[in-house]
Structures are given as C-alpha cells and as structure tokens.
Amino acid sequence: MDRIRAAEDEGISPHLVTKLVDYNAVSWSKLNSALRVREKEHMYSDIVIKHLTHPRNEGLMDNPDAVGTAVSLECESTVTLYLRVIEERIVEVKFQASPCGAVLASTSLVTELLRGMTLDEALALTPGEIVKSLGGLPPDKVRCAVLAPQALRNAIAHFRARSG
Numbered sequence: 001m002d003r004i005r006a007a008e009d010e011g012i013s014p015h016l017v018t019k020l021v022d023y024n025a026v027s028w029s030k031l032n033s034a035l036r037v038r039e040k041e042h043m044y045s046d047i048v049i050k051h052l053t054h055p056r057n058e059g060l061m062d063n064p065d066a067v068g069t070a071v072s073l074e075c076e077s078t079v080t081l082y083l084r085v086i087e088e089r090i091v092e093v094k095f096q097a098s099p100c101g102a103v104l105a106s107t108s109l110v111t112e113l114l115r116g117m118t119l120d121e122a123l124a125l126t127p128g129e130i131v132k133s134l135g136g137l138p139p140d141k142v143r144c145a146v147l148a149p150q151a152l153r154n155a156i157a158h159f160r161a162r163s164g
Helices: 002-009 014-022 028-035 038-043 046-053 101-114 119-123 127-133 139-163
Strands: 066-072 077-086 089-098
Touching: 046 101, 066 139, 077 101, 077 139, 089 101, 089 119, 089 139, 101 127, 101 139, 119 139, 127 139
Parallel strands: none
Antiparallel strands: 066 077, 077 089
C-alpha cells in the first residue's frame, strides 16, 4: 500500500498503479521500470505491462546448448538468449535484457513463444509478429522488438556451429 501511495505521489496515474497492483508488482525496481513510461501508459497494452512487471524466463541457464546476444547502440540495450535444444526443438529458454522496458517485455514474450518451436520455426519469428503479440508498442519503441529475434538468430547460429 505504501508503494501505491508513493507512486501516486509521484504523479503516476491511478489507472497504471491499479494495473501494476493487479499484476502483483512486488519488486520496487520492477515497479520503477514500469513507471518510467508513465507519460505514455495509455500507449502500452496490458500484455506489455504484464511482461514488464513479471518477465517470464528471466535469468541465466546452466549449461545452455546455445547462447546469442544482440546489442542496440541506438537505445543502449542488450539481450542475451540461452537455449536448451533437443532434436532441433527448443525445450527451454532463458534471457537477460537491459535496460529498456520495451526490450524486456518483448524478450519475455519471445521466450514464451519459442518454447516447443523447431529452430527453423523460431528463425521465422519476426519483430512484427512480436509487436502484434504484445498488443502493439508506441511508434518510438517498435525498434525494441528487433533485439530478441537478432539474439535468437545468433543463438541458433551458435548451436548449429557447435553441432556441426
């Protein structure tokens, strides 16, 4: 409750605070990340806010079969994907992303989409599909959906180079 009052005292809309509470935003740092977009909250879908406040599959993976990284110098963001692959099928995905919220939300969503896909199916995933699956992104954030597919391509190339 104190976090809600503090957020409202900062001028954050009650609508966004309510959404964050609905999604059980428990981490103040995650709440702060989500709130950096407060002037544009009407432009972020519920799906984006959900992935931003509760990223799926975030973290390191022990002994991944493949690792791929992508960096955007434009927005100073980095995405690293870790894949576990069995018979050309992705069975587990983990990621690390920083510092952009749209990159975090996009990559979190991608990890959910990838599980169960073959490597060739995964390579066909486009930034446009990611943006659509997120319910859209603000025009100045659409470029953020490019990093996860770039990291994915790098991870698959790494896997195939190791596998021969």
